[in-house]
Amino acid sequence: MTARNMVDRLKAGEALLMDGGTGSELQRRGVDVLKGATSMLKAWSATSNIENADVVRQVHQDYLRVGADIIISNNFWTTPSAMERIGLRDRWKDYAKAAADNAVEARAAGNPDAYVAGGIAAPTLHVRTGEDAPDVELMGADAFREEYTEHAELLAEAGTDVILAEYVGFIADCVAAVDACAEAGLPVLLGVRHLHPDGTMQFGESLEDLAAALRGRPVDAALIMCSNPEAASAGLPILANAFDGPVGIYPNIGYNPTGPLANKPNLTNQLPSAGPDILQTESYPPSRLAELAGEWKEMGAQIIGGCCAAGPEHIMAMRPVVKGDR
Numbered sequence: 051m052t053a054r055n056m057v058d059r060l061k062a063g064e065a066l067l068m069d070g071g072t073g074s075e076l077q078r079r080g081v082d083v084l085k086g087a088t089s090m091l092k093a094w095s096a097t098s099n100i101e102n103a104d105v106v107r108q109v110h111q112d113y114l115r116v117g118a119d120i121i122i123s124n125n126f127w128t129t130p131s132a133m134e135r136i137g138l139r140d141r142w143k144d145y146a147k148a149a150a151d152n153a154v155e156a157r158a159a160g161n162p163d164a165y166v167a168g169g170i171a172a173p174t175l176h177v178r179t180g181e182d183a184p185d186v187e188l189m190g191a192d193a194f195r196e197e198y199t200e201h202a203e204l205l206a207e208a209g210t211d212v213i214l215a216e217y218v219g220f221i222a223d224c225v226a227a228v229d230a231c232a233e234a235g236l237p238v239l240l241g242v243r244h245l246h247p248d249g250t251m252q253f254g255e256s257l258e259d260l261a262a263a264l265r266g267r268p269v270d271a272a273l274i275m276c277s278n279p280e281a282a283s284a285g286l287p288i289l290a291n292a293f294d295g296p297v298g299i300y301p302n303i304g305y306n307p308t309g310p311l312a313n314k315p316n317l318t319n320q321l322p323s324a325g326p327d328i329l330q331t332e333s334y335p336p337s338r339l340a341e342l343a344g345e346w347k348e349m350g351a352q353i354i355g356g357c358c359a360a361g362p363e364h365i366m367a368m369r370p371v372v373k374g375d376r
């Protein structure tokens with residue numbers, strides 16, 4: 051158990067440094083993060099939690115070493131609906147537990163005062179069905195709740211400190227996800243994905259409407275994530291103004307299109323795939339991320355980190371800006 055409660059620190063106005071991307075960092079280190087994928091992401095890096103556990107723990111430890119106060123467990127798509135895509139639905143708990151254990155062990159070894167956020171991504175069924183509808187509609191409210199609650203309870207049992215419902219795109223899914231995660235009894239953070247350059251949400255909904263929908267719900271901080279830095283910067287003041295609680299930001303700074311991923315226009319920064327192992331970070335060297343982190347802190351962000359393609363070098367550069375002299 052960590053020395054001071056994260057939610058109390060946020061309420062006291064403190065800014066906390068989050069880690070960078072884990073899947074993209076595993077990919078950079080040679081891990082096959084597209085196991086079982088012949089198209090799209092399938093379960094992303096879920097299998098690495100068992101097959102490359104040592105690398106996963108090393109990535110977590112590297113983020114702790116450069117000063118991250120919060121690391122996100124590599125759960126992302128260790129969910130039943132994502133593991134089903136690679137034929138491992140009946141073993142999803144093994145992978146989910148392994149991911150939590152990797153993060154908790156790395157925290158114990160690297161910095162016992164750091165926090166482990168158990169990160170659960172939305173199923174994103176719209177990509178597979180072609181229907182621009184919330185997951186909660188496409189899979190049904192009961193199945194959606196069960197998927198999140200079971201996962202959150204497993205992560206809580208494994209020793210994570212907070213649950214992070216992340217990579218959520220629709221307001222309806224955000225509401226259902228935080229409600230379901232809260233069942234595990236831990237604080238809940240929400241990470242909203244893929245903002246557009248004007249700061250609107252992926253499917254045209256507004257962050258103001260999101261904040262209104264979250265009022266009174268069990269959510270301890272709202273974060274913008276996996277959006278390009280400019281889009282995240284556009285959305286952050288809107289969210290900070292509308293949301294009644296701490297806000298944060300962990301943008302992607304590119305996307306690694308290794309493998310059979312189609313180019314997605316709303317993943318800005320993404321260039322057409324020109325071959326394997328491209329990390330599109332040229333526009334965002336660590337020094338640029340440090341500048342942006344200063345702007346985000348000015349805008350009120352209290353949790354600042356990175357998503358896809360942001361590595362330990364970026365988090366290290368943001369550290370003095372986010373944490374001051376600590």
Ligand SMILES: [Zn+2]
Nearest residue numbers: 276302357358
């Ligand atoms: Zn991302």
